Amino acid sequence: MPATLPDGDPVPADGALPAGALEGLGTRPFAFYIHVPFCVTRCGYCDFNTYTATELGPGASRESYADTAIAEVRMARRVLGDADLPVETVFVGGGTPTLLPPGDLGRVLAAVDAEFGLAPGAEVTTEANPESVDEAYVAKLREAGFTRVSYGMQSAREHVLAVLERSHTPGRVPEVVGWTREAGFEHINLDLIYGTPGETDDDWRASLEAALEAEPDHVSAYALIVEDGTRLAAQVRRGELTPPDDDAMADRYLIADELLGAHGLRWYEISNWATGPEAACRHNLLYWTGADWWGVGPGAHSHVGGTRWWNVKHPAAHAARLAEGTTPAHAREVLGAADRRIERIMLELRLAEGCPVDLLDERAARRAVADGLLEPAPFDGGRAVLTLRGRLLADAVVRDLT
Template identity: 75%
Template sequence: MPSTLPDGDPVPPSGDLPESALHGLGERPFGFYVHVPFCVTRCGYCDFNTYTASELGPGASREDYARTAIREVRRARANLGEADLPVRTVFFGGGTPTLLPAADLVAILKVIGEEFGLAPGAEVTTEANPESVGPAYLEELRDGGFTRMSFGMQSAREHVLRVLERAHTPGRPAQAVAEARAAGFEHVNLDLIYSTPGESDDDWRASLAAAIEAGPDHVSAYSLIVEDGTRLAARIRRGELPMPDDDVAADRYLIADGMLAEAGFEWYEVSNWATSEAARCRHNLLYWTGGDWWGVGPGAHSHVGGTRWWNVKHPAAYAQRLTSGASPAHAREVLTSQDRAVERLMLELRLSAGFPLRELDRPRVVARALADGLLEVEPFKTGRAVLTLRGRLLADALVRDLT
């Protein structure tokens, strides 16, 4: 099961935000994340806040979920006051959002638009398992205002999918991309995972080739992380599977970057590649560049003006709070200026746009990183330090040194 929620300061039943959070509201980009916590089965590597039908228990259901989420959208409007907050991005994640009827996702989006207004050209994304959608479903989403699809492909090799306990067949993601294109989606992402136990370099190359051939304009590739409490972690602990190797993961990353670059994809964040600037995920960029967002759903996290909070975890507790007229927030924290500076460095340095060199206050660390070929000063982005390919492999360690 997922890990417990972090501790924090109490949130008033009304959910009112501190004055510091409301200062400058509307001057920063604003988006919504909508968490849909349902899955048909739990993948062996997953520790997200998700629930199968047998785990859900009384007090919550898929059938009522859209109505409950809409209550939180309306509460968000009340808590944020009358500030003009056109929504630039909306991202439905999970779980498997597309286990809900398309009409439910469209209804939630419609209320977000009614309460806040969608900015011109707003990006609206939903994640989907490839087997959870079909042409009619995708057409309904597109007609309802969705602009971007993100499919969980993970691998093109059947034995790798078995280790990950993924339900789809290897060829299904490519079919889903084609169906999304036919429905009118200009922007389509495929998510891949590398370094799964039992995966070879050739398996990884085959997955990349299949993803590229499917024709998305965005690919995300993440190294498998073995999370405590998952079935995968238990299998590794029992010796049934080997622990993923960091050196192997680095080699797989280099393979990915080379193949994707050759196919016309350009990295813009350490784990993300797109065929054009328009194809980049603007919702994630909002996170990475210090925007504000409201997270709807059980366990969802939000951030507004330096205040971060997270909702109660279980769907039944979440529904009960909102039905009774209370905020679903479990706890919150007000970030210090130092906290925000560190988080900004952690996130922005991972972007291809880099970080202002003059704001890196560890000159010896910077000099060593430049000498070691981890950073370069991008000549076309005046005075910005940018990770090299080698620097991307060591980004986490470099950020630790810089903070």
């Protein structure tokens, strides 16, 4: 979740949604995203809406945050009315959610269940840094109802972790994964980053192999993006670090796809691999397939029925608005049919199952097939699926197809 917020239309003080957004409510899957904006330190590459203790200032705290989040969950219930909305997935992200006590995360989850009800077999994920949990912590998460943990591993090489300003040691990851599995979690993800300045192909292979040795059922691998305003961007600008190279990034992606595939993890989204459909992140799949979700927390984004809104950034402003009984939303936009079509193509084309061919510009789609960017598919009800080469050039392919 980026630190900057876009402009948009005003939101009513009570958070009421346009009538069109509420049409069909309950016929689409519904989810919650809970943003926990706290970190011990800010990693040099991070552009997310997070705050260290010294940056937080008055008006918000880790100790009061669960109550603030619960207040927004209750506001969501008021805004969405009495529609039957069983929550299929909950994803707690950050920041570092596991800086909060597991009991606080459990209270927020319990509030979601009390107000909306968790669907049978709901997926409940939290992100965590390897150094932010211990054996007792993950056991309490499981007792609270969490079903999945996503660890920010990033790399297994110390010099790469140092450039990223990550504080855990490489040996910490297999230890916490072991604790998590012993606590009863069947689904564990490891996040990796490739393209860090100073990383070699061998470093990247070592990170992948270390991740695989921990036997997660899901791995996410993301290309490093040098975001404006970060310490990493300043280091690159001063010439202290070399910016990521596009050709090297492509090579790292190919290495990841080959190694992960050889160990039984198949891509189901451009940056995500899983051992099977049951291991895929259902929460992210809801994002990619146009579901409804409510984002709780400062800077969190939400989407219901083609209306998208985003909350004020600072935790103190977010808490103050909820204490007053007014929406924490900063602004919103109502997507028109053309925008929704483009967004659907952008998101669904990233998936291994692709998007309906009839959404695409047919001439551009045929050209993409001829260029080896899309798998051949019938133009009367078929689905457009990226080839491996197409995945490497996905952004350009999507631009051409829309």
